[in-house]
Amino acid sequence: MSVARAQRLALLDRFPAAEVAAESAAWLVRRAPAYADRDEDSLRRELLAVIGPALTALRAGTELSASEIGRCEEFGALRAAQGIALEPLLEAFRATTRRAFDALYATVRGEGGATGPAGPADAVVALELTSAFWACCDTVSLAVVRGHRAHEAERVRADQEHRTLLLRQLLHGELSADWVPTAATVLGLDLRAEYRVCYAVPAPGRDVAELERALRPHLVAHLTEPGARRLVGLAADPPRDTAGLPVGVGPPRPPSRLHESLAAARRGSELAVAFGLxxxxxxxxxxxxxxVLGRPETGAVLAARCFGHTEGARRTTLMTTLDAYLAADGNAEEAAAALFVHPNTLRYRLRSFTAATGLDPSRTEDLVTVWWALRHAEATGGPT
Known part of the structure; x- marks a missing residue:
């Protein structure tokens, strides 16, 4: 064994780890509010569990092993589980580190430094040990913080999953009357208030993220379901601005009857998406x-009667013409202007339609037939 290594081990043998842990535990209990109710002896043992791996690495002259880093991460997770936030944890770490460094410095001075009995090499050994000490502290602190954050992230995820489960059960009426107040408290809902369910499915080519950005300012709670192609939430008032996106909104209901609002909101969403609203x-x-949505077989029959005699571009032109005519409440001039065609052109198309089908859009019954056929085509993806 080299002289330098022997001196390094001798210094570490004299390092008062138990004393540092005891002093740090006592200081934390007395001075750090986050640790005021902690048992001092338990705290001392926990600190020793972190100091131990660091001393082992310093003695070996190596970096902390994966298992030693793992124990430091477990320590950070333990503090998170105990309800100690990251800032108080780092404050405690700094206080412990200062005491450990003071103890190391006192140990080096006790050996006599560069002029002591061990000879000139003591100064070099002391500097190398001090540098290794700080590097080890950095590694330990990073591992502790990593463990704390990982536990907090897991806790937040678990809390979110719990909130999502309660909201889903509340929306589907699956909670007993005894559990409704608990769910309302967790979700931040007022049992005396009424909420509207908002149900939104993105239109083709749109994304759920767009829905969330548009609706979140209006929602007091919403389901967080990764991968779900819908957004479901609760609003105190109906959202006035949906950023041009289709959203179904249910009637106001108390927390115990939200399933009624959900059913209506889902119907509204189906209508909004199907008809491009x-x-x-x-x-x-x-x-x-x-x-129209509830009787697709009727719509198919009426669409065949109205448009079955055409196909391709001619069918599209006919449907567009009829839709414009209905939108203009039977005003040929207004419909022609909307289509950028001459009124006589529009009238010719309508006469041709009547000649081919026997349906006259100016008659009420035939107009309803045409309207139903157009809406069926719209809801099923046909051109309008």
């Missing part, structure tokens, strides 16, 4: 549109 839609707002 870039706004908030309530479940009972468009009863005729709901009927």
């Amino acid at each position: 870039a706004r908030s839609v309530s479940g009972d707002e468009l009863p005729l549109h709901s009927a």
